[in-house]
Amino acid sequence: MEAMPSGPTWTIAQIADEFGVTHRAVRHYEEIGLISPERRGTTRVFHRRDRTRLALILRGKRLGFPLEEIRTIIDLFDAPRGRRTQLEYVLGQIDERRADLEQRRQDIEDAISELADFERRCRKDLARL
Numbered sequence: 001m002e003a004m005p006s007g008p009t010w011t012i013a014q015i016a017d018e019f020g021v022t023h024r025a026v027r028h029y030e031e032i033g034l035i036s037p038e039r040r041g042t043t044r045v046f047h048r049r050d051r052t053r054l055a056l057i058l059r060g061k062r063l064g065f066p067l068e069e070i071r072t073i074i075d076l077f078d079a080p081r082g083r084r085t086q087l088e089y090v091l092g093q094i095d096e097r098r099a100d101l102e103q104r105r106q107d108i109e110d111a112i113s114e115l116a117d118f119e120r121r122c123r124k125d126l127a128r129l
Contacts, residue, residue: 007047007048008047008048009038009045009046009047010045010046010050010051011043011044011045011046012026012027012037012044012046014046015046015050015051015054018051019054019055019058021054021058026054029054029057030044032067032071033071034053034057034067034070034071034074035050035053035054035057036050037050053074056070056073056074057070057074060073060074063097063101064097064100064101065093065097069093072089072093073090073093076089076090
C-alpha cells in the first residue's frame with residue numbers, strides 16, 4: 001500500500017470554502033478522477049496535491065477549458081518535466097484558448113459599440129418627440 005504524503009491536510013468543507021465551490025463540485029472532480037483525496041472510512045482527506053490540482057481545475061474552467069482538456073493539462077504536471085511533446089501540447093492549447101478569448105473580446109467590443117450607436121439613435125429620436 002502506497003504511503004500518503006505527510007504535511008497539512010484539509011476536509012472537503014475546508015477545500016470547498018477556500019475555493020468557493022460546493023461539496024458536490026469537489027465530489028464530482030473526485031468521481032471523474034481529477035482529484036483523489038485519501039479516504040479514511042467515509043471521510044475525505046485532501047492533501048497538498050489535491051489542493052493544487054483543484055486550483056488548476058478551477059483556473060482552467062475560468063479560462064474556458066473543457067474538463068477533459070483540463071485533465072490532460074494537469075496530468076502533465078505529474079509527468080516528468082521538460083518533455084518536448086508535453087510542452088508543445090500545452091502551448092498549442094494556450095494558443096487556441098487565447099485566440100478564442102481574443103475573438104470573444106472583439107465580439108464584446110463590437111456589441112458594445114453597436115449598443116452605443118443604437119442608444120444614440122434612440123436618444124436622438126426621443127429628443128425629437
